Amino acid sequence: MNSTSGKWGRRRWIVLGIVILFFLCAKSLGLTPAGLIPPDETRWERAGAFFKAALSPAMDYQDENVPEDAPPIWLKGLYGLLLTLKFAFGGMSLAIPLALIMGFFGSSSWWPEPRGRILDLFLRGAFFGFRFLMSLLRSIHELIWALLILSAFGLSPLAGMVALALPFSGTLGKVFSELIDEESRDASTALKAIGHRPLQTFFVAMLPAALPNLITYSFYRFECALRSSAVLGFVGIETIGLYIELSHEEFYYNEVWTYFYLLLALIVLVDFWGAGLRVRLNSFKGGCEA
Amino acid sequence: MSSAFELNGVTCRFGDLVAIDEVSLSIEEGEQVAFIGPSGSGKTTLIRLLNTTAVPNDGSLSVLGNAIADQSVESLRVLRSRVGTMPQHLGLVENLTAIQNVILGRGGQRSTLRSIRDLLVPSRGDTEKIHQLLERVGIEEKLFTTVSKLSGGQKQRVAIARALFQEPEILLADEPVSAVDPARARDTVRLLAELSRELGFTLCVSLHHLELAKEFFPRLIGLRHGRVVFDGAPDLLKDQQLESLYELTADEMMTDA
Numbered sequence: 151m152n153s154t155s156g157k158w159g160r161r162r163w164i165v166l167g168i169v170i171l172f173f174l175c176a177k178s179l180g181l182t183p184a185g186l187i188p189p190d191e192t193r194w195e196r197a198g199a200f201f202k203a204a205l206s207p208a209m210d211y212q213d214e215n216v217p218e219d220a221p222p223i224w225l226k227g228l229y230g231l232l233l234t235l236k237f238a239f240g241g242m243s244l245a246i247p248l249a250l251i252m253g254f255f256g257s258s259s260w261w262p263e264p265r266g267r268i269l270d271l272f273l274r275g276a277f278f279g280f281r282f283l284m285s286l287l288r289s290i291h292e293l294i295w296a297l298l299i300l301s302a303f304g305l306s307p308l309a310g311m312v313a314l315a316l317p318f319s320g321t322l323g324k325v326f327s328e329l330i331d332e333e334s335r336d337a338s339t340a341l342k343a344i345g346h347r348p349l350q351t352f353f354v355a356m357l358p359a360a361l362p363n364l365i366t367y368s369f370y371r372f373e374c375a376l377r378s379s380a381v382l383g384f385v386g387i388e389t390i391g392l393y394i395e396l397s398h399e400e401f402y403y404n405e406v407w408t409y410f411y412l413l414l415a416l417i418v419l420v421d422f423w424g425a426g427l428r429v430r431l432n433s434f435k436g437g438c439e440a
Numbered sequence: 441m442s443s444a445f446e447l448n449g450v451t452c453r454f455g456d457l458v459a460i461d462e463v464s465l466s467i468e469e470g471e472q473v474a475f476i477g478p479s480g481s482g483k484t485t486l487i488r489l490l491n492t493t494a495v496p497n498d499g500s501l502s503v504l505g506n507a508i509a510d511q512s513v514e515s516l517r518v519l520r521s522r523v524g525t526m527p528q529h530l531g532l533v534e535n536l537t538a539i540q541n542v543i544l545g546r547g548g549q550r551s552t553l554r555s556i557r558d559l560l561v562p563s564r565g566d567t568e569k570i571h572q573l574l575e576r577v578g579i580e581e582k583l584f585t586t587v588s589k590l591s592g593g594q595k596q597r598v599a600i601a602r603a604l605f606q607e608p609e610i611l612l613a614d615e616p617v618s619a620v621d622p623a624r625a626r627d628t629v630r631l632l633a634e635l636s637r638e639l640g641f642t643l644c645v646s647l648h649h650l651e652l653a654k655e656f657f658p659r660l661i662g663l664r665h666g667r668v669v670f671d672g673a674p675d676l677l678k679d680q681q682l683e684s685l686y687e688l689t690a691d692e693m694m695t696d697a
Contacts (some may be wrong), residue, residue, distance in 0.1 A: 198500055238591045336531045337533045338531075339527070339531060340525065340530070342520075343491050343531075344521060344523070344524060344525055344526040344545065344548050345519075345522075345547070345549065346544070346555075347552060350547060350552040350555055353450075353552060353556050354464050354547060354552075354555050355533050359533055359534065360533060362519075
């Protein structure tokens with residue numbers, strides 16, 4: 151009785167602490183409920199127009215100057231989605247091999263035992279070096295990477311892909327190394343006992359054991375890459391985000407919603423696909439009977 | 441006959457715990473030996489010493505005529521590829537298929553690249569050989585089944601097939617019946633003893649189950665507190681010795697509880 155009430159007492163203090171912290175942050179940032187209300191007439195109208203447009207996405211361009219023979223807006227939207235997919239896919243295709251290499255060196259489960267001093271120093275150096283590199287890559291958001299790369303190399307499709315690949319490889323690599331290190335070592339211990347080399351057990355036992363989790367996680371990251379790829383449009387890379395940004399600048403809110411709905415449809419589709427994949431991989435791992 | 445194992449005053453400690461205490465014994469090639477004794481008597485450590493994944497703190501050990509103390513890391517590894525080990529928890533890769541697990545039995549004799557290729561595209565010769573082995577252990581229809589979908593008994597058969605594919609000169613099995621029901625346990629122990637005679641490899645099994653040890657093994661080695669308290673044919677094992685093997689004195693029950 152006493153211990154539970156003690157535990158609850160502690161939890162209550164933690165919750166109270168979080169609430170107080172929120173109000174302190176809100177106060178220091180000058181946050182008031184009034185900030186949620188548009189300050190003047192024009193803003194009210196604009197907000198109203200924006201949300202009203204959600205009910206009537208554009209079936210045709212709102213811009214009068216679009217030439218007659220231009221493709222219909224939904225086709226332009228689909229093309230934008232295709233570009234978004236290409237960037238997401240290209241970014242992930244660069245990120246996964248990078249992540250596998252960094253994740254391998256950021257994992258300690260394949261280190262030989264016993265090992266000499268020099269090898270030990272080398273492995274530890276690589277371990278901390280790659281862990282640091284992965285932290286660095288993922289601590290900078292893909293949008294910031296995009297701005298940095300664009301300012302250095304100019305606007306090019308490769309810049310968008312690399313901007314996605316860098317932070318994603320950092321996150322993927324960290325999770326890869328953790329997934330591999332968390333796998334049971336029973337199999338690799340058994341194989342070492344019959345003469346396998348430590349590195350060999352990494353490739354034939356640890357990596358295969360972790361593979362379903364690696365694939366599931368990569369797929370989840372692919373969904374994230376899709377959203378990020380759309381966002382890269384806002385810094386000028388040609389994805390659906392660029393079309394959204396251009397229509398938004400001209401107050402063509404119905405067009406904005408058309409693009410939103412197309413993007414939503416794509417995300418939902420990929421989500422379903424990913425869910426199906428997860429079910430298959432989990433049954434592959436043998437949780438339930440087929 | 442030459443000796444599979446020679447132990448001379450071997451002691452193995454883990455921190456303050458003396459797991460194996462000045463053990464001297466010799467096992468000839470082709471013998472079938474069961475290590476018996478209560479849990480904590482040193483059976484698993486003895487198996488780990490014999491497959492050289494643990495090293496003696498004192499005394500000398502030689503495996504297949506090779507003194508362990510003189511071996512380099514690489515020559516120890518090669519020696520291990522000649523000695524099969526079936527660990528208590530089998531050590532299978534659960535989300536690989538039966539054939540993929542069995543083919544890894546020969547990994548110690550093959551390069552890393554070859555092993556990766558074996559997993560992706562097993563050679564026709566290996567596939568045929570493994571099919572025969574699975575037939576011998578009674579699960580040939582499970583060749584391409586993922587191990588996680590197999591029952592405990594079937595997994596054990598995969599582990600036995602992996603050990604056979606290695607074509608070891610010695611097979612060590614640590615408590616091979618701890619995870620299966622009594623009827624299966626008897627089948628497994630009989631199968632191992634049969635295979636050892638048929639294929640001519642030395643067999644050393646640690647067994648908690650005394651009746652099975654007596655039934656299938658011509659030589660029993662009894663361990664207690666890391667020392668050999670009995671070594672001989674099953675019919676020489678006296679009730680009195682059994683008592684000293686398994687029964688705890690009032691003193692020990694106190695410390696155990």
